[in-house]
Amino acid sequence: MGFVVDGAIVLSEGKAASQGVLFIEGSTALYLPSSALDLKTSIEKTIDVITAAVNAFTKAAASITAIAAVPVGPWPTVPTLSADAAAITAAIVQLNATKAQLTTLKGGLI
Amino acid sequence: MRIDCRHGYYEFREIRAGEASDFMSLFGLDLVSKGTYFTFAELEEAPDFSIKGLSILGLPATTTFEGPPSEVFRENECVFDFDSGLMKPINAITGLAPISQAGNYYVAPGLLKAGQLNASGERLTDFQGWFTTDTMKFRYSGVTFG
Secondary structure (H helix, E strand, O other): OOOOOOOOEEOOOOOOOOOEEEEEEEOEEEEEEOHHHHHHHHHHHHHHHHHHHHHHHHHHHHHHHHHHOOOOOOOOOOOOOHHHHHHHHHHHHHHHHHHHHHHHHHHOOO | OEEEEEOOEEEEEOOOOOHHHHHHHHHOOOEEEEOOEEEEHHHOOOOOEEOOOOEEOOEEOOOOEEOOHHHHHHHOOEEEEOOOOEEEEHHHOOOEOOOEEEOOEEEEOOOOOOOOEOOOOOEEEEEEEEEEOOOOEEEEEEEEEO
């Protein structure tokens, strides 16, 4: 790990740094990048994005709920925002469910 | 005891029980069992592959190759020097092979070393040898220079 193998045939079209397995037979060296490791990285990043979105939506739903809770007075009627907050809350539930599925998928990769 | 040297990798096989122990006592060289044969202790972990730039028993490999240790040594042009206990490039071995013909075999006063030269400047690479404590002599056949 962490060394260059001159003349190795890389079984991949990608040119970025990667992790994988080196096969050597006689004087022939083949390098097979691990797509599982790349996929794991992609899944982790998606989980991070979902987590950030859930946090943002949670704050937005709380803000909307707080706005909707302002008492009604002699001033104009405050719009009803509880339905919008409910939609955001439902989206949060779906995103958390997707995140759980991705976490399970990541755990099944090599 | 039969001694086979292929490209600087040595294998010792007992013909009679105790020959390996006798050899170690006589010459002060440590041998270890490696399955069906004995070899020098320093060669116990001889690799079956090399990666250019990485170590072969302390010597940087010159090529990437996979195969038995003797072939790894051949491809990397290195041999084991049992006098120093080190892996060396074959071209770093000095001295003539002290070998002479005796009938239908060769004799030498001691264990031949891969890399030693003949009169033509060629390097010893392979041999089959025998050593007996009865006569305390080394006999050789199939000696290859290249």
